[in-house]
Amino acid sequence: MALASGVRFAPRALLRPWALLRGTTLGRTEPAAGGGGDGARRFGSQRVLVEPDAASGVAVMKLRNPPVNALSLELLTELVISLEKLENDKTFRGIILTSDCPRVFCAGLDLTEICGRNPAHCAEYWKAMQELWLRMYLSSLVLVAAINGACPAGGCIIALSCDCRVLADNPKYRIGLNETLLGIIAPFWLKDTYVNTIGHRASEQALQLGSLFPPAEALQVGLVDQVVPEDQVQSTALSEMARWLAVPDHARQLTKNMMRKATADRLLRQRDADTQNFVSFVCRDSIQKSLQAYLEKLRQRKG
Ligand SMILES: CCCCCCCCCCC/C=C/C(=O)SCCNC(=O)CCNC(=O)[C@H](O)C(C)(C)COP(=O)(O)OP(=O)(O)OC[C@H]1O[C@@H](n2cnc3c(N)ncnc32)[C@H](O)[C@@H]1OP(=O)(O)O
Numbered sequence: 001m002a003l004a005s006g007v008r009f010a011p012r013a014l015l016r017p018w019a020l021l022r023g024t025t026l027g028r029t030e031p032a033a034g035g036g037g038d039g040a041r042r043f044g045s046q047r048v049l050v051e052p053d054a055a056s057g058v059a060v061m062k063l064r065n066p067p068v069n070a071l072s073l074e075l076l077t078e079l080v081i082s083l084e085k086l087e088n089d090k091t092f093r094g095i096i097l098t099s100d101c102p103r104v105f106c107a108g109l110d111l112t113e114i115c116g117r118n119p120a121h122c123a124e125y126w127k128a129m130q131e132l133w134l135r136m137y138l139s140s141l142v143l144v145a146a147i148n149g150a151c152p153a154g155g156c157i158i159a160l161s162c163d164c165r166v167l168a169d170n171p172k173y174r175i176g177l178n179e180t181l182l183g184i185i186a187p188f189w190l191k192d193t194y195v196n197t198i199g200h201r202a203s204e205q206a207l208q209l210g211s212l213f214p215p216a217e218a219l220q221v222g223l224v225d226q227v228v229p230e231d232q233v234q235s236t237a238l239s240e241m242a243r244w245l246a247v248p249d250h251a252r253q254l255t256k257n258m259m260r261k262a263t264a265d266r267l268l269r270q271r272d273a274d275t276q277n278f279v280s281f282v283c284r285d286s287i288q289k290s291l292q293a294y295l296e297k298l299r300q301r302k303g
Pocket residue numbers: 067068070103104106107108109110111112150152153154155178179182184185186187190277278281282295298299300301302
């Protein structure tokens with residue numbers, strides 16, 4: 001991912017993503033409803049819809065993995081590929097990330113990817129999670145999260161990897177890292193991302209308590225930058241984007257890199273160990289039991 005200056009952000013580490021896209025439609029381009037010219041053409045994949053606007057240099061990227069945009073291996077992979085595609089296209093300077101699923105921005109890790117799965121699968125899954133975080137956190141593009149639904153755990157991490165967050169003002173749309181309530185632990189790089197955003201003391205409290213913040217509290221603690229009525233989330237995200245794009249790219253990109261590189265490097269240095277920790281932790285019988293119980297609770301809650 002070369003910057004105009006020649007500085008490189010995240011190394012191309014993972015990636016065999018194409019191999020994961022069995023049966024998906026990534027790369028398909030189709031006219032947007034009512035659209036005409038190039039700027040109105042959309043592309044994407046089964047789970048990530050991209051609506052590019054060439055004139056403004058901004059693409060809207062919509063997560064659409066119903067019912068709750070759980071981060072399945074396929075969704076992670078498709079997100080990385082869509083992001084890479086936009087980054088490699090010089091037309092684009094910014095992405096607005098939002099959800100196509102009603103009431104949920106992203107439910108976090110797809111627990112079915114780590115419940116009852118073998119260690120090799122869990123490792124592959126976690127590497128894909130690391131890869132998406134690295135790519136987003138160090139993206140040369142401006143990323144604005146238009147959070148139009150609940151945003152727990154991994155969903156919060158996706159939002160925190162963006163440069164700016166706009167949250168819809170609905171008490172049901174809570175955001176935070178609630179891992180401890182599931183009996184699991186946010187790894188150091190998620191913790192670092194939290195600390196970088198809301199500071200040490202607030203993170204210490206929120207991480208241990210597994211706090212999910214309603215909009216007003218999320219704003220107060222600094223987890224989000226704006227809370228607006230639901231029907232103004234997209235327009236506010238666009239206004240925020242304009243503010244960020246008013247800054248010359250090279251200066252903004254180098255500053256972003258300066259602010260975030262040390263955090264990303266920490267994971268890059270320990271990526272294999274982090275994967276091993278994750279796998280040995282989630283594959284423990286006790287953790288499998290509590291994840292299973294949590295999933296069961298979610299399923300029963302429905303009826
Ligand atoms: C020292 C070692 C260090 C190693 C550390 C290892 C630990 C790693 C930690 C990694 C960090 C990230 C963790 C996560 O992201 S864990 C996931 C946490 N997510 C949640 O807790 C959210 C759970 N979901 C909800 O609260 C609600 O679903 C939500 C508010 C998002 C939406 O509510 P709604 O009422 O609209 O929808 P339902 O609850 O009815 O759900 C619909 C169906 O979706 C299923 N579902 C929901 N969430 C998930 C999920 N995360 N994964 C898989 N499936 C999910 C739910 O069961 C329903 O399914 P059915 O239709 O089959 O009933």
